[in-house]
Amino acid sequence: MSMKADVLIVGAGPAGGTAAKYAATKGANVIIIERRPEVGVPVRCGELIPSNDEIIGMFPNAGDISSLFDIPKxxxxxxxxxxxxxxxxxxxxxxxxxxxxTDRDRFDKHIVSEAEKEGAQLVKGCLFIKTKDGKAETSLGDIEYKVIIGADGPGSRVARSLGIPKNNDxxxxxxxxxxxxxxxxxxxxxxxxxxxxxxxxxxxxxxxxxxxxxxxxxxxxxxxxxxxxxxxxxxxxxxxxxxxxxxxSEGMISRIVSDNGMVVGDAAGQVISVNGGGLPLALIAGRVCGEVAGDRCMNGRSLTDYQAECEKIFRKPLRTAASNKKLADVLAxxxxxxxxxxxxxxxxxxxxxxxxxxxxxx
Ligand SMILES: Cc1cc2nc3c(=O)[nH]c(=O)nc-3n(C[C@H](O)[C@H](O)[C@H](O)COP(=O)(O)OP(=O)(O)OC[C@H]3O[C@@H](n4cnc5c(N)ncnc54)[C@H](O)[C@@H]3O)c2cc1C
Structure with a gap:
């Protein structure tokens, strides 16, 4: 298989699915690869999603939450x-x-189907191995890309390939x-x-x-x-x-972009340290990441805008959560x-x- 995309997204979890939707909305040609044969399976999540009011209270700079969390009844x-x-x-x-x-398996499938409606292409059973000369080496062959997004979870191989710091602890x-x-x-x-x-x-x-x-x-x-x-x-x-x-468990990693790549969701440490919640953050960051990737391909926007926007949305609340967690480790x-x-x-x-x-x- 030899494929070509403007934006290649690795991982069809909530962060990858959301990034795919918003990159495709900008007019970019998007491929999402997922190593599993079925999106969302097996479920490895508590399946709890805070209300929109709770999300706005935690992340007041996150932009329009009601359209992002317009989850079917x-x-x-x-x-x-x-x-x-x-x-x-x-x-x-x-x-x-x-x-x-929610049911996480159905939730993840729903998000990816929204991305497909915008024109993104999903390739299942495709394992990302590493990047080489502007191409991604995968179990199904090489894929050329302009921008690559690592939405491949906490032990992100994309992050490692791009020289982006990894999640610790x-x-x-x-x-x-x-x-x-x-x-x-x-x-x-x-x-x-x-x-x-x-x-x-x-x-x-x-x-x-x-x-x-x-x-x-x-x-x-x-x-x-x-x-x-x-x-x-x-x-x-x-x-x-x-x-x-x-x-x-340590909050957002220090650098989430490289020359032509970004990481998002768990891959970027976008998780609340004190309770392990990551779904709201995956969608919020996925939207920003997808929009910036799409704009980069269509009109040359800098990927560092993604880092700057995430700093504004997450840095303070996630830093507070991480220091509360450290305090609990010592005292409680x-x-x-x-x-x-x-x-x-x-x-x-x-x-x-x-x-x-x-x-x-x-
Ligand atoms: C037990 C548990 C309970 C949790 N409960 C909650 C909760 O109740 N509420 C909440 O908000 N958060 C919860 N979280 C956190 C939440 O599940 C994550 O923050 C969220 O799944 C992050 O989404 P993501 O898209 O970044 O990553 P993931 O959901 O991990 O998706 C990553 C995707 O990438 C794929 N992938 C990985 N490597 C590759 C590769 N090399 N090639 C191709 N594909 C690849 C994976 O198969 C997966 O589909 C929980 C986490 C755990 C572990």
Whole structure:
């Protein structure tokens, strides 16, 4: 196979699909390659999306959120009415929070289909290997491009190929579906059940997404062992295979562009360190990245505009989240007693600030 594109996008997750849509809207010829045979499968996500109001509150410089998150009704499975933070002793604190849950596989497919409607071409089962002389070497042959976008997740091969810094300190997390009727709250459990991070129950329709993330430096077992303890403790009727992936934990990487390439989404560390949420950021950054790539091909716009725009949108909230996370590592994690004390000192209001990328102390 020998192919040619103005914009080549590696990875058909939410960041890649969104970038493809907006680059194609600008009139560029776009190819998305995806290593998996099916977009969005397997699901490795908690499937929680904050409401538009929550997203605007966290990222006020992100531009028009309602058109970006114009998600079809059938992909909004369940409204979320709050978050219960549960300390190691079982004490619950209820935070106001609005959002909804989705099926990530259908969500990713929807985003890619929107890109296809704009003219982007999807090639599945195609693994990106490396860049060489302005071409991408893939498992299906070389692809020529003017701009390449790495939307290939936390361990981005595109970033490595372009000499863009990599994500450090990745946290592993696993997830599965559990059958049952669950209350309309996200439940987050802290302490030894998920050292250095949290385990969760996120309600969907007739089932919940359940999972565990941990920080390897605080854990003394495998993630599957921690998940099994969590499953047993909450008597969860797990119906699917456990699936896992890494989560970037240090905020946006310092440089996300090269001469003719960009990275976006998890590949760029565009994830909220304190809670591992990355879907809103993948769509917000994907739009900017796609527009800049399209403009570069059509009228020579500089790719550094993408870096500048992302700094404006993400730098402050993601830096705050990362420093709150570092503080938690030092003060709150490591023993159940410390975790409980810190949660009670912070209380509901400050825990709400923590989740929303705000400073917890003046
Ligand atoms: C267990 C878990 C739970 C999470 N829960 C939530 C949540 O509830 N809410 C939330 O907002 N965020 C959550 N996140 C984070 C969220 O899933 C990510 O931030 C989001 O998926 C990032 O999208 P992306 O498009 O950047 O990357 P991805 O979704 O990882 O997509 C990358 C795509 O690139 C493809 N790819 C990779 N390498 C190559 C290659 N070499 N060649 C071709 N294709 C390649 C992959 O197959 C994949 O399809 C969770 C993460 C984990 C691990």
């Amino acid at each position: 059938e992909l909004k499975l369940r409204d979320i009415e709050g978050i219960k933070l549960i300390d190691p002793k079982g004490k619950e604190r209820l935070l106001d929070f609005t959002g909804y849950t 990745l946290y592993p997390a696993v997830t599965a579906q559990a059958k049952g009727d669950f209350e309309p709250y996200v439940q987050m459990f802290f302490g030894g059940i998920a050292p250095g991070a949290y385990s969760w129950i996120i309600p969907k329709k007739g089932q919940a997404n359940v999972g565990v993330g941990f920080s390897p430096k605080f854990a003394d077992g495998t993630l599957s062992e921690y998940f099994e303890k969590f499953r047993t403790k909450h008597d969860l009727d797990v119906t699917t295979k456990l699936e896992g992936k890494y989560v970037p 994690f490591g023993s159940d007693r410390r975790t409980s004390i810190c949660m009670s000192i912070l209380g509901e209001r400050r825990m709400g600030d923590l989740i929303r990328c705000k400073r917890i102390f003046p």
